[in-house]
């Protein structure tokens with residue numbers, strides 16, 4: 001496994017990885033897993049999928065300041081490079097790119113990639129500028145790695161929709177591969193931010209997966225709609241005293257249009273998406289009904 005911290009090292013490492021792969025008779029295809037580090041089994045599952053489908057598995061670890069708001073957790077975002085590298089190695093990663101902020105943004109940039117429409121609701125509404133930061137850094141990573149496939153978790157369903165739209169609009173040749181959300185044994189969606197939770201918050205945060213887990217049962221009720229599913233989720237979350245709802249929405253997927261009138265059998269996938277704060281920690285989760 002080669003660990004690159006500069007763009008030159010990254011280019012050399014990718015070239016070496018592709019050459020070795022083609023020497024073994026492979027196609028030299030590159031699968032990229034972009035992350036902010038503090039890796040958990042959710043990230044590992046993306047690396048495993050990439051390992052299955054590509055000759056060269058590349059991982060980026062970069063806490064991207066552009067996607068954090070001024071009052072968000074950029075400075076205290078958890079970091080543990082050594083642990084991350086051990087996980088990357090265990091999953092058979094070939095190239096890890098861990099740049100400093102000065103490598104990714106050596107000078108004030110005057111270019112922002114901004115996806116309209118899809119970024120105005122859900123996390124885009126509560127985190128102004130967040131998806132501009134995501135789209136900008138992901139396009140830089142796509143240019144730097146020129147991957148054949150890039151792996152993203154559906155835990156960030158809106159991010160998947162935004163990245164797909166950007167990829168199509170700007171003719172990136174990469175194929176975006178959405179991957180399922182991995183959960184702790186008790187149901188909590190895995191997230192680097194879960195370490196912020198106090199034991200009491202951690203216990204109450206289970207209400208999120210519990211609410212989403214009840215959706216399948218509610219779907220069987222006559223007359224159920226997107227709006228009613230949303231209300232039931234809000235009511236369930238309301239049973240946890242520490243939960244402060246940022247949003248709970250029922251929207252179409254991947255278009256993210258309001259879907260209060262949605263009914264089972266409509267033929268349109270429904271996304272039930274939520275963001276809820278426990279203390280200072282904002283957690284997101286969702287359920288896609290296809």
Ligand code: AMP
Nearest residue numbers: 035036037042152153156180181182190
């Ligand atoms: P992050 O480091 O949180 O920015 O996440 C990097 C990638 O891992 C994103 O594509 C996330 O959607 C994905 N990811 C985060 N948590 C999970 C999870 N619990 N299951 C699957 N993928 C995840």
